[in-house]
Amino acid sequence: MNQLQMALLIGVLLCWIPLSLRAAPAADIAVVVHRDVPVDDLTFSELRKIVLGDRQFWSSNLRVTLLIPRPAAHERDVILKNVLQMTEAQFRQYWIGKLFRAESTVGPKTAYSTEITVSLVNNIPGSLAFIDAAQVPKALKVIRLGGLLPGDKGYPLN
């Protein structure tokens, strides 16, 4: 490979990298649950009720354990904006009020990394969490939202 070919190759690469970054689709956020959760599909409203703590049980013997991504994480921003239509401050105030009103006995647990989230979802019965769809391990159960999976056209969490 002579110098001209090398220069051309580098030039093409330099042009392609930013183009490819720009063309990358926005990452979908997958809703994942522990394998024993007896639900495969949730409506958007049902998901909202879970995140708001208005639905606290999957069944009489299985309580929902809500795992929320860390503050400032992309997944958390998507949930606050798309699902709850709240700011971070409103979300915090909402849950403080929820606990203070005794409407919920437990608040959401913050998971600080995808690895921790996956571990917790695998091990806590009834847990539900949000993970970048590209990072969901194959063994994890992914919930459909209104019949749609991450990557499907019209999927609401991205």
Added chain:
Amino acid sequence: MKLLLLLVTMLLLGQPAPLSAQQLGAANQLELIQTLIARMEQLEKRVAELEGSRAQVAVTPTNEQPLVAADTSHAELPPGVPEGPALKIAGFSDFNFGASDQRGTRSGFTEGQFILHLNSNLSSKVSFLGELSLSARTDAGIGSPAATGFNAEVERSIIRFEHNDYFKVSFGRYHTPINYWNTAFHHGQWLQTTVSRPEMVQFGGRFIPVHFIGTLVEGAVAARGLNFNYNTGLGNGRGSVISRGGDAGDNNNSRAWLVNMFIKPDRLYGLQVGGSAYRDKVTTGGQDFREWITSAHIVWSRETPEVIAEFANVNHENLRAPSTKSNSQAYYVQTGYRLPIFDKRWKPYYRFEYIHIPRSDAVFQNEQIPNLAGSVAGLRYDISSFAALKFEYRNQRRAPGQPRINSGFVQTSFTF
């Protein structure tokens, strides 16, 4: 792992002069290699320990989930040791400055209630909630023995069994769930938009029974997206002092009961519409009265805008003279709007409130509950996620013909 070891080896080989191969003889090189191998073994062992520790944390579920990082403390507990109930404490408080043109009043600072909120999960389905308040007394240090500086009060004490979302049963001391404000904000001034509560649900107020001692059954069902919620309760009702519930026992043999229902439709996220009924026999001043309270509320809880409107009618009937019935009424309408500018920290608000007590209402006339027509306007500034500063102006008139009273308040309220 191999990559990690390789990196560690490279880092260690890259140590400065004392370990340079150029200065070492063959024996020293052998010694160095052995040292490095030992070091790598130590690091391998350490990595294995850390990975094992993380896995142990991951398999330890916990029911108590504050809005904090995943709880790792359980990993340190020896296996087989039962964990006692974990008590969580949170609190609310506020400080105020007020001034008024009402005769006989003085401007100055006041300390708001100091509230402690206690929460403990006794099992996955049984929980306890307590709320304690400390309120500054105006007669502190007066009398013999001298009055204390603060009144301590158990505001709420509730033990609840949750079977599922549809059925939860509890016993204890509640804020009576026949009024939205009374159960949405409780004693957390920081939670409410305004400095003050509407007078119909004022602390120590008598228009509606603020506290309820007894049992409640509550739950929610989806109801095709309407999200129907209910509370039904049986309790002691008002005490001899009608602002208080019968903590130490009922003052008659007639229990109070209540029903509260509301919907939160999926399609109108943020809307809540509901109504309540409450019935009791009130024994006061040596007479018995039948009390019927009916109320309704509509709330749009999104802050762009926020709308809260409530109405309550209190019907009293003297049981010795059944023909004497009276209806006292109260309502308020409050609106607020979270401004989209300045990081959404500012929220102007306005409230109009009204109370009318007819002269025929012997219960409320004996208690000298005043009429009211007034406005409240203010501005809330959220200093942080957990503290707010509020500026409020009130204009109130107690009865037609009486002078209007103007007041100004500044409050900082917070949770901790």
